[in-house]
């Protein structure tokens with residue numbers, strides 16, 4: 001059996017709440033724990049950090065941090081933990097805050113020397129400031145830098161953007177992406193913002209009342225028809241793509257992904273850059289042939305994987321496979337019936353618009 005991956009089994013009870021999860025998640029990329037308030041997201045993070053003691057196990061790449069016989073105490077787990085509002089020492093400068101953490105580290109051989117960590121988080125210009133003189137986003141960047149002092153193998157983030165306004169969030173997200181790309185360290189990210197999940201997550205765990213409703217790769221999981229969220233007007237999938245071509249006269253960019261290409265609005269992209277596209281189920285329609293005369297520029301070859309009833313009997317939801325990606329399509333039962341297609345058939349998916357996740 002492969003040792004790579006994160007295996008958790010947590011069971012605990014609080015008055016009126018039971019956490020009962022059994023999860024296998026990849027030890028790479030960003031895993032979002034997503035769910036309504038009170039569904040148990042923060043509790044899972046605290047159990048992973050060892051701050052709360054559930055019954056069960058927690059095994060990271062073969063290292064047992066908890067099982068029936070073992071419970072590695074929180075300070076001995078190589079885990080960085082960043083909360084919604086960081087608590088830096090208010091009387092110390094940023095540099096002194098970082099020094100405090102980094103001087104106490106035990107390992108001399110580390111992936112995160114202080115200077116590299118400061119550069120990674122882009123906080124060089126803040127080092128002399130006291131925390132009171134930092135914006136919320138800057139404080140969070142310092143808190144992340146400080147959390148890397150333990151030379152972690154795993155980064156836990158509990159709504160790190162929740163206290164920031166929209167502008168600060170936008171400023172902060174590229175640093176999270178850089179962390180994700182540079183550190184190659186798995187991140188478990190608690191959020192109830194669909195936008196953050198769409199932008200950052202590779203893997204998603206949907207939680208409901210202390211239990212796992214679904215867990216899997218982002219595109220695949222968002223396309224599942226058995227999840228109640230798919231009945232929502234905003235049901236959509238996220239596709240990772242790469243910019244391959246620009247058409248400057250039309251301000252359009254061509255984004256390629258496994259299974260096809262789509263023209264999207266050019267947001268000053270550089271060829272080769274990676275983007276995430278959000279495609280709403282209601283913006284996808286089906287045809288039997290690629291319609292050359294249509295004003296819809298994005299037509300993809302797709303296979304019907306699954307069909308299910310929407311909230312209203314007139315509406316169907318269709319799950320389509322495009323290469324290794326999935327799309328959702330919402331259409332009337334009548335339109336579907338007129339096409340005369342069924343599960344397994346090849347069709348063309350026309351996409352009215354795809355939004356770039358910013």
Ligand SMILES: Nc1ncnc2c1ncn2[C@@H]1O[C@H](COP(=O)(O)OP(=O)(O)OP(=O)(O)O)[C@@H](O)[C@H]1O
Nearest residue numbers: 014015017035036037038039040041042043044192
């Ligand atoms: N120490 C505790 N004692 C009693 N109940 C608790 C304790 N900690 C958490 N709970 C309860 O457990 C449930 C799950 O809480 P948790 O904070 O994990 O949810 P969450 O999904 O992170 O919510 P939010 O998005 O609001 O932060 C809630 O009903 C909460 O009231």
